[in-house]
Amino acid sequence: MIQLRGVGKIFSNNVVALSGVDLDIKRGDFVFLVGPSGAGKSTLLSLLYRGVKPTRGDVVVNGVNVKSLKHGDVCGFRRKLGVIFQDFKLLPDRNVYNNVSFALEVIEAPPKDVAKRVGKALDLVGLTMKAKARPNQLSGGEQQRVAIARAIVNDPILVLADEPTGNLDPETSRDIMELLSDINELGSTVVCATHNKSIVDEMRRRVIEMEHGKIIRDERRGVYSFEGPFC
Amino acid sequence: MKARSVKLIAGQTARGLFRNFALMALVVVAACMFVLGSTLAVALNVTNIGLQLQRQVEIKAFLMDGLKDYAAVGSRIKAVPGVADAIYISKEEALKRMAEDYPDYREVIKTLPDNPLPASFDVKLSDPKSVKEIAGAVGGIEGVEGVNYGQSYVEGLSSVLQVLWSFTALVLVAMVFGSSIIVNNTIGITVTARRNEIEIMKLVGASDGFIRAPFVLEGMIIGFVGSLLAGIGIIAGYEYAARWVKDMAPFVPLVDAAWAKAGLLAVVLALGAVLGAGAGRNATNRYLKD
Numbered sequence: 001m002i003q004l005r006g007v008g009k010i011f012s013n014n015v016v017a018l019s020g021v022d023l024d025i026k027r028g029d030f031v032f033l034v035g036p037s038g039a040g041k042s043t044l045l046s047l048l049y050r051g052v053k054p055t056r057g058d059v060v061v062n063g064v065n066v067k068s069l070k071h072g073d074v075c076g077f078r079r080k081l082g083v084i085f086q087d088f089k090l091l092p093d094r095n096v097y098n099n100v101s102f103a104l105e106v107i108e109a110p111p112k113d114v115a116k117r118v119g120k121a122l123d124l125v126g127l128t129m130k131a132k133a134r135p136n137q138l139s140g141g142e143q144q145r146v147a148i149a150r151a152i153v154n155d156p157i158l159v160l161a162d163e164p165t166g167n168l169d170p171e172t173s174r175d176i177m178e179l180l181s182d183i184n185e186l187g188s189t190v191v192c193a194t195h196n197k198s199i200v201d202e203m204r205r206r207v208i209e210m211e212h213g214k215i216i217r218d219e220r221r222g223v224y225s226f227e228g229p230f231c
Numbered sequence: 232m233k234a235r236s237v238k239l240i241a242g243q244t245a246r247g248l249f250r251n252f253a254l255m256a257l258v259v260v261a262a263c264m265f266v267l268g269s270t271l272a273v274a275l276n277v278t279n280i281g282l283q284l285q286r287q288v289e290i291k292a293f294l295m296d297g298l299k300d301y302a303a304v305g306s307r308i309k310a311v312p313g314v315a316d317a318i319y320i321s322k323e324e325a326l327k328r329m330a331e332d333y334p335d336y337r338e339v340i341k342t343l344p345d346n347p348l349p350a351s352f353d354v355k356l357s358d359p360k361s362v363k364e365i366a367g368a369v370g371g372i373e374g375v376e377g378v379n380y381g382q383s384y385v386e387g388l389s390s391v392l393q394v395l396w397s398f399t400a401l402v403l404v405a406m407v408f409g410s411s412i413i414v415n416n417t418i419g420i421t422v423t424a425r426r427n428e429i430e431i432m433k434l435v436g437a438s439d440g441f442i443r444a445p446f447v448l449e450g451m452i453i454g455f456v457g458s459l460l461a462g463i464g465i466i467a468g469y470e471y472a473a474r475w476v477k478d479m480a481p482f483v484p485l486v487d488a489a490w491a492k493a494g495l496l497a498v499v500l501a502l503g504a505v506l507g508a509g510a511g512r513n514a515t516n517r518y519l520k521d
Binding site: 049071072075076077078079081083089091093102103105106107108150154 | 233236239246427428430431432433434435436437438439441442
C-alpha cells in the first residue's frame with residue numbers, strides 16, 4: 001500500500017524534516033507514528049496525501065508515485081484517502097450532515113449516493129442523532145467524530161490521522177481510537193501520528209518511532225516507548 | 232458541470248457574500264471604483280474638449296482676384312484628402328462679415344472706394360491633425376492665391392493637447408493599476424478568511440476549478456455591486472458637475488450625452504466585475520499551489 005524509498009524533505013527555510021526514510025506499510029495495516037514534536041511525523045503524513053512533495057526519494061501510495069503526480073491528478077488521488085487532523089477542520093457554518101456530505105458533493109457524487117453514504121458514515125461514528133447540530137454545539141470528541149465521518153464517507157483505502165486525540169480527554173481519546181480501529185477492520189489502512197502513550201501501549205499495533213526526521217524503531221506489536229532487553 | 236455542482240457553488244458563493252469581510256470588500260471596491268470612474272469621466276471630458284478645439288481648426292483659402300469659376304476650385308479643394316467641406320465666401324460676404332466683426336470700423340468700411348477683400352473658401356477638416364499638409368495641398372490648387380490656418384495657434388494647441396492627453400492617460404493607467412492592487416488585496420482578505428474551507432476542499436479531493444469557482448464568482452459579484460454603487464455616485468456627481476459647469480463656464484463643451492454616461496457606467500461595471508473575478512482567482516490560486 002505504501003512504499004517510501006530514501007525519502008528526504010527539506011523545507012524552503014532549510015529545515016530538514018525527513019532524511020533517508022525507508023518504509024513499507026501493507027494494505028490493511030494499522031500503524032502508529034510516534035516520536036517527539038518536530039520528529040517528522042506530520043511531514044511524513046503530509047507526503048502520503050501529497051500535501052508536500054519529497055525533496056528526494058520516492059513515495060508510492062496505492063501504486064501512485066506522489067512525487068511525479070501531476071497537479072491536476074492530485075484531486076483524484078486524494079479522493080481515495082481520508083485525512084483527520086487534531087483541530088478537526090470542520091466548517092462552522094454547516095451542520096454535521098452537511099460537513100460530511102460536503103466531501104461527496106465537491107467530488108460531484110450522485111445525490112442518491114450522498115444521502116446513503118453520509119447516513120452510513122454518521123451511523124458508524126454514532127452521530128446520526130446529531131446530524132442537524134452545528135460544530136459549535138458539539139463536544140470536542142463529537143467534532144472529531146464528524147471529521148472521521150467526513151474522512152471515511154468516501155470509503156477510503158487509506159486513512160491518515162495526524163494526532164486525532166491531541167485535543168481530547170483520555171476517555172474520548174480511547175473512543176476515537178476504537179473508532180479508527182473499527183474503520184481499519186472494515187478494510188482501510190490506517191496511519192496515525194500520536195503522542196498518546198496509554199492508547200498506543202494498550203492497542204499494541206505496529207509502532208514506528210521517529211526522531212530528527214529518521215525512523216529509529218519499527219515494531220510489529222509495539223509500545224510508545226522503546227523497552228530494550230535490559231530494561 | 233452538473234446542476235447539483237452549480238447549486239453547491241452558488242451556495243458557497245452566497246455564504247461568502249454574507250460575511251463581514253465581503254461587506255468590507257464591497258465598501259473598499261465601491262470607493263476604489265468611484266475614484267477610478269471619476270478619473271475616467273474627467274479623462275473623457277479632457278479628450279472631448281481637445282477634440283472640439285481641434286474641430287474648430289479650419290483653413291482659409293483665398294482666391295485670385297477676378298476668378299470666375301470658383302465652383303471648380305471648390306470641387307478641387309473638396310477632393311483633397313482630409314477635407315470635410317469647403318464653403319464659398321464671396322468678396323461681398325467677406326466685407327459684410329468684417330463689418331459685423333469690427334462694428335467700430337463700419338463707417339470706415341462704408342467709405343472704401345472698392346472692396347479690397349478677396350473671395351475665399353472656408354475649408355472644414357475631417358482630419359485636423361493633418362492641417363499643415365492639407366493647407367499645403369489646398370495652397371497648390373490653381374486659382375488659390377494663399378492659405379491661412381493660424382499655424383502658431385494650431386501647433387500650440389497640438390502640443391498642449393498632446394501633453395494633456397498623455398498626462399490623462401498616465402493618471403488613468405496609474406488609477407487602474409492602483410485599483411487592481413487594492414481590489415486584489417481586499418478580495419484576497421475575504422478568501423484568506425476562508426482558507427480553512429479551501430484546505431478542506433483540497434483534502435477531500437475537489438478539483439482546482441471547483442474550489443476556485445465560488446471565490447471567482449464572489450469576487451465578480453463584489454466587484455460588480457461595488458462598481459454599481461460607485462457608478463450611481465459617479466453619474467449623480469457628473470450630473471451635478473455638468474450643471475455647475477454649464478452655469479459657470481457655458482463655453483466648456485462637456486460630454487452630456489446619455490450614451491456617454493451609459494458607456495462610462497458600463498466600463499466601470501465591467502472593470503469592477505473583471506477586477507473582482509481576477510482578484511478572487513488570484514487569491515484562491517495562492518492556496519492551490521503545490
